[in-house]
Amino acid sequence: MNRCLTEDWFLLPHELKLQRAHAKALAAAGILSSEETESVDRGLDRIAATYSGQPCPDSDAEDLHTWVEATLTELVGDAGKKIHTGRSRNDQVATLLKMYVIGAGEALSRDVRSLVEVSCKRARDWSALVFPLQTHAQYAAPGNVGFWVLRYATAFARVLSHVDFLVSHWRRTCPLGSGAVAGSSIPIDRQLQAEALGFEMPSLNALDSTCTRDECIELLALHAQTALHLQSFATDVIGFSQTSQSWTDYPEEFSTGSSMMPNKRNPDAMELVRGECSAVASAHAQAVLLMKGLPSGYNRDLQCIKPLVRESVEKMGAMCVLVCAFLERLEFDAVRMARSLSLGSIDATLRMEARVLQGVPLRDAHHAVAAELREAGDVPTDTQASAVDLYRTLGGAHPEETRRIADMLLAELGDRA
Numbered sequence: 176m177n178r179c180l181t182e183d184w185f186l187l188p189h190e191l192k193l194q195r196a197h198a199k200a201l202a203a204a205g206i207l208s209s210e211e212t213e214s215v216d217r218g219l220d221r222i223a224a225t226y227s228g229q230p231c232p233d234s235d236a237e238d239l240h241t242w243v244e245a246t247l248t249e250l251v252g253d254a255g256k257k258i259h260t261g262r263s264r265n266d267q268v269a270t271l272l273k274m275y276v277i278g279a280g281e282a283l284s285r286d287v288r289s290l291v292e293v294s295c296k297r298a299r300d301w302s303a304l305v306f307p308l309q310t311h312a313q314y315a316a317p318g319n320v321g322f323w324v325l326r327y328a329t330a331f332a333r334v335l336s337h338v339d340f341l342v343s344h345w346r347r348t349c350p351l352g353s354g355a356v357a358g359s360s361i362p363i364d365r366q367l368q369a370e371a372l373g374f375e376m377p378s379l380n381a382l383d384s385t386c387t388r389d390e391c392i393e394l395l396a397l398h399a400q401t402a403l404h405l406q407s408f409a410t411d412v413i414g415f416s417q418t419s420q421s422w423t424d425y426p427e428e429f430s431t432g433s434s435m436m437p438n439k440r441n442p443d444a445m446e447l448v449r450g451e452c453s454a455v456a457s458a459h460a461q462a463v464l465l466m467k468g469l470p471s472g473y474n475r476d477l478q479c480i481k482p483l484v485r486e487s488v489e490k491m492g493a494m495c496v497l498v499c500a501f502l503e504r505l506e507f508d509a510v511r512m513a514r515s516l517s518l519g520s521i522d523a524t525l526r527m528e529a530r531v532l533q534g535v536p537l538r539d540a541h542h543a544v545a546a547e548l549r550e551a552g553d554v555p556t557d558t559q560a561s562a563v564d565l566y567r568t569l570g571g572a573h574p575e576e577t578r579r580i581a582d583m584l585l586a587e588l589g590d591r592a
């Protein structure tokens with residue numbers, strides 16, 4: 176159970192970068208000569224050329240750090256034996272994970288940005304397609320399909336702002352140089368290390384740096400938040416594609432047929448997105464429980480957070496790409512949606528508000544329309560597609576407002592670029 180080289184292997188590019196930064200700091204501290212520093216760089220070049228992008232080698236090494244140190248020592252001799260001076264595996268792994276999380280956050284930012292862009296573009300495309308909006312899974316009010324997908328554009332834009340803020344926050348402090356728990360008596364220039372690894376400054380407390388994984392928890396929380404919106408999107412589309420509604424022209428390449436029933440095309444891609452999102456959300460919960468109640472100082476429990484982060488990053492990246500591609504191919508059937516407008520008396524709120532505009536108190540207008548609906552019974556009503564043009568409030572379901580908000584979000588993306 177102590178060995179985790181295979182689980183650590185995804186961190187190799189960051190480990191090599193860390194080794195170079197630490198070698199510079201050891202040279203500045205007089206631990207490595209200039210010749211030894213050059214030999215370490217050459218040795219790391221050879222390791223990168225031989226192993227980058229390759230499967231984890233068969234080795235008895237306990238973890239990635241000991242494997243790199245042993246391999247480097249084989250290549251450059253005593254200089255490799257000095258490379259671990261002034262540091263611990265505790266501050267190494269904390270730094271590697273933070274570097275990985277920063278890269279994963281940048282990738283998530285790109286992916287979520289793409290979700291915002293394609294959602295806004297489809298919102299414009301679909302702003303004239305009128306259909307029933309729902310509450311409690313029942314037809315509630317007339318709206319447009321663009322307004323529906325704009326709900327996801329605004330949600331993903333909100334996630335994007337959180338991602339970009341946290342990535343900038345993660346870049347502030349570097350754990351490397353914290354040592355095992357209390358720093359080191361070797362005069363390591365931690366500012367040099369931090370800047371060489373792309374951080375602004377050294378972390379402020381060696382004990383905190385080696386035993387916390389806040390950036391991992393925060394990344395997984397961002398994944399969980401994104402996953403909740405993706406799950407909702409998938410569930411909406413699955414519902415829109417049901418036989419009873421058939422509002423979508425569900426892209427065939429994102430579906431599969433039944434092994435037994437020739438009449439079936441199943442929305443498997445969206446069902447799988449919904450399922451995988453549950454795994455992503457649970458990774459955050461598992462990581463929080465993993466950290467719960469740990470005493471100060473490094474504990475080996477922290478090893479268990481690495482696969483949670485790596486697997487969540489891979490799943491989230493794949494799902495964002497899939498949903499973007501799906502949105503670009505998804506279309507809606509205007510005729511079928513128009514038929515649905517006559518169901519559920521979805522113009523009732525607009526009829527009530529029309530009376531209010533004529534001077535009738537809201538509660539009286541509400542009772543009057545409710546009485547009319549009870550008297551009419553369950554009879555289809557002639558709700559016109561133009562009813563959505565009556566919406567007047569900012570952020571409402573008027574087609575022009577849908578297009579305005581979509582354009583605004585796209586412009587904000589351009590400003591953030």
